[in-house]
Amino acid sequence: MKTHFIATGLALTLTTGVVMADTPVLTVYTYDSFVADWGPGPAIETAFEARCGCDLQWVAAGDGAALLGRLRLEGARTGADVVLGLDTNLTDAAAKTGLFARHDLEAPSLDLPVGWDDDMFLPYDWGYFAFVHRADMAQVPRSFEELIALPEDVKIVIQDPRSSTPGLGLLLWVKAAYGDRAPEIWEGLAPHILTVTKGWSEAYGLFVEGEADMVLSYTTSPAYHLIAEGDAGYAAAAFEEGHYLQVEVAGAIASSDQLDLAQDFLRFMLTDAFQSVIPTTNWMYPAVTPEGGLPDGFETLIAPETALLYAPGEAAKMRDPALNEWLAALSR
Numbered sequence: 001m002k003t004h005f006i007a008t009g010l011a012l013t014l015t016t017g018v019v020m021a022d023t024p025v026l027t028v029y030t031y032d033s034f035v036a037d038w039g040p041g042p043a044i045e046t047a048f049e050a051r052c053g054c055d056l057q058w059v060a061a062g063d064g065a066a067l068l069g070r071l072r073l074e075g076a077r078t079g080a081d082v083v084l085g086l087d088t089n090l091t092d093a094a095a096k097t098g099l100f101a102r103h104d105l106e107a108p109s110l111d112l113p114v115g116w117d118d119d120m121f122l123p124y125d126w127g128y129f130a131f132v133h134r135a136d137m138a139q140v141p142r143s144f145e146e147l148i149a150l151p152e153d154v155k156i157v158i159q160d161p162r163s164s165t166p167g168l169g170l171l172l173w174v175k176a177a178y179g180d181r182a183p184e185i186w187e188g189l190a191p192h193i194l195t196v197t198k199g200w201s202e203a204y205g206l207f208v209e210g211e212a213d214m215v216l217s218y219t220t221s222p223a224y225h226l227i228a229e230g231d232a233g234y235a236a237a238a239f240e241e242g243h244y245l246q247v248e249v250a251g252a253i254a255s256s257d258q259l260d261l262a263q264d265f266l267r268f269m270l271t272d273a274f275q276s277v278i279p280t281t282n283w284m285y286p287a288v289t290p291e292g293g294l295p296d297g298f299e300t301l302i303a304p305e306t307a308l309l310y311a312p313g314e315a316a317k318m319r320d321p322a323l324n325e326w327l328a329a330l331s332r
Contacts (some may be wrong), residue, residue, distance in 0.1 A: 005262070013182075022061045022242050023053070023054060023055050024052075024053075024054040024055070024258055025054065025055045025057055025258070026048075026052070026054050026055070026056050026057065026081050026082065026084065026258055026261050026262065026265060027059060027079055027080055027081045027082075028055050028056065028057070028058055028059065028080070028081065028082040028083070028265070029059045029067055029070070029071070029080040029082070029083045029084070029085075029086055030058055030059070030060060030083075030084045030085045031060065031061065031062065031063050031064050031066070031067065031085040031165075031199070032060045032061075032065070032199065032201055032280065033063060033199070033200060033201050033276035033282075034058075034060075034084070034085060035058040035060050035247060036201075036280065038228075039282060040277045040278060040281035041058050042105075043277045043281065044059065044274055044277055045054075047268075047273045047274065047277075048265060048268055048273075049147070049203055049275075051216065051264075051268060051269060051273075052077030052261060052264060052265075052268075055214075055263060056265075057088045059079070061328060062163060062198065062199055063092070063159065063163055063164040063165060063166075063167075063198065063199030063200055063201075064085045064086060064087060064164065064166075064169070064248070065090065065161070065162065065163050065164050065165050065168055066163045066164075066199070067083055067085050067086060067196075067281065068086060068090050068093060068094055068097075069163070071094070071097060071099055072097060073163075074293070075097075075099070076099070076255050078099065078253060078255070080253050080256075080263075081251065081252065081253055081256040081258045081259075081261070081262045082250055082251070082252055082253065082256075082262045082265055082266070083100075083250065083251055084124070084248075084249075084269075085165075085248060085250070086165075086248070086249055086250075087165050087169070087246050087247055087248050087249060088122070088136075088168065088247045088249065088309070088311070088312050088315065089165065089168050089172060089246075089310070089316075089319070090165070090168070090315075091118065091120070091121050091236040091249060091312045092312040092313050092315065092316040093316055094118055094121075094251070095121075098254075099253055099254060099255070100120050100121070100252065100253060100254060101121065101251070101253065101254035101256075101259060101262075101263075102119045102120055103120065103122055103187075103251070103252060103253045103263060103266050104119075104122075104263070105122065105263065105266060106269055107270060108124055108201045108270055108288055109288070110123065110270075110287050110288060110310060111285075111286070111287065111288055111289045112126055112247060113126070113245060113307050114245065114247070114307070114309060116247075118249075118312075120251055121249040121250065121251045121268065122249060122250060122251070122269070122270065122287075123247045123248065123249050123287040124198075124248055124250055124267050124269050124274070124275075124278065124286070124287050125247075125248050125278050125282055125284035125285060125286055125287055126245065126246060126248065126284060126287065127218040127219060127220050127245075127246055127284040127285055128218060128219045128220075128235035128243040128244065128245055128246070128248045128287050128304050128307070129166060129169045129170060129173055129216065129217070129218060129219075129243055129244045129245075129246060130216075130217060130218055130219040130221075130237060130239075130243055130302070131147070131214040131215065131216060131236065131237045132157065132207065132214065132215070132217045132218075132221045132222065132235070132236050132237075133214045133216050133234070133235060133236075133237060134213075134233060134234060134235075135211060135232065135233045135234060137213060137214075139154075140235075140236065140237050141237055141239075142237065142239060142300055143197045143239050143241055144174065144177065144178070144185050144189070144239065144241065144242050145185075145188075145190075146263060147189065147192065147214075147237075148185070148188030148192070152190070152191045152192065154213050154214075155192055155193070155194035155211075155212045155213055155214075156189075156190060156192050156194065156212055156213065156214045156215065156216070156218070157193075157194050157195055157196075157203040157206050157207055157211070157212040157214075157215045158170055158196055158197075158203065158204075158215075158216045159196065159197050159199060159200055159203050159216060160196050160197065160198055160199075161319075161322075161323055161326065162323070163169065163198050163199060164197075164198065164199050164200060164247065165248075166198065166200050166203075166216055166217070166246075167196075167216070168319065169239055169244050170216050170244075171245050171319070171320060171322040171323060171326055172244055172308075172310055172315060172319075172322060173243070173244035173308060173321070174186065175318055175321075175322045175325075176242075176244060176308040176309075176310060177241040177242060177308060178241075180218055182322065183325045183328065183329060184314075184327050186325055186326055186328075186329030186330070187329045187332065189329070190329050190330055190332065193330070194206070194211065194212045196330070200217070203216065204217055204221075205214050211231075212310060214237070217236075218236070218237045218246075218283070218284065219243065219301050219302050219303075219304065220233065220279075220284055220285065221236065222234040222235050222236055222284050222300070222301065223280075223283060223295075223297050223300070223301060224283045225297055226300065227280060227295060227296075227297045228280070235302075235323040236301070236302050238276065238302045238304065239304075239321070241306070241308075242304055242305070242306025242307060242308045243304040243306070243307065244306065244308045244309065245307045245308065245309040246257070247287075248284070250265075250269060251263075251266075252266060270288055272288075272290055272291050275287065275288045275289075275290050276290035276291070276292065277297050279294055279298065280295055296297075
């Protein structure tokens, strides 16, 4: 009997191992907040695995800009099949790594403020950068210049542009709005900066804990507090010079041994099963408006009159000069 149980157990183990070996694994690199318990990752994983019969495995790699750094380090040895969380400020540099495949997919009609024509990356959401504050803030700035003019004890938290897509977005926002005056704006902002965090999650956490008056985030961030917490006490400051647009994207890795599955994930990414999850988990606008429309509460958000955005190639050229201006201002 003992021998029988051992033999049966061994057979079950071997059978289970064969089943597991036959289950394809899709590895998706993304940013930390995407795979948090409250982020879109868990629901998207469940929905895609039901579609593909595969094992979707997320790998969190810090914030969005940190994804590109990790890919450059790993090169062709990367374990990623898909990278989700770059934006158009990084796609030119990402394409030049030679790691990404052309998607060969015809995107459905997209609900973006800009046209889309990219054969390597597909968008999954978008939003405008903004400084979020508590609704009862005494003096809400209406521009970077008004922010600079506030008392020096009014503090903001921003993210590092070398590791964070919002941080890089802020650099390009200032550059797009002020051009050659960008160094002057940074010199004025420097005394108001409480700290510079590696990523968005750390910065927003400090703000929510009351450490700062404002935080670099998105015009959609107040929707989280309103919808998820029932708290209407947060708002985004509308800036007269306009707001910089972020379009987040995903792409498949050319060397993946699951390239067909990776392409299927990109196809799935633009379906309602994925897009309907975005507004109330990633708290951004979906690239394709869900069949049920946007959730109640999104209509309360500010709608920037001017959208600022560099084309991917131009953003790549502007990055280093803008970064040097930022570093110079903060080091004084």
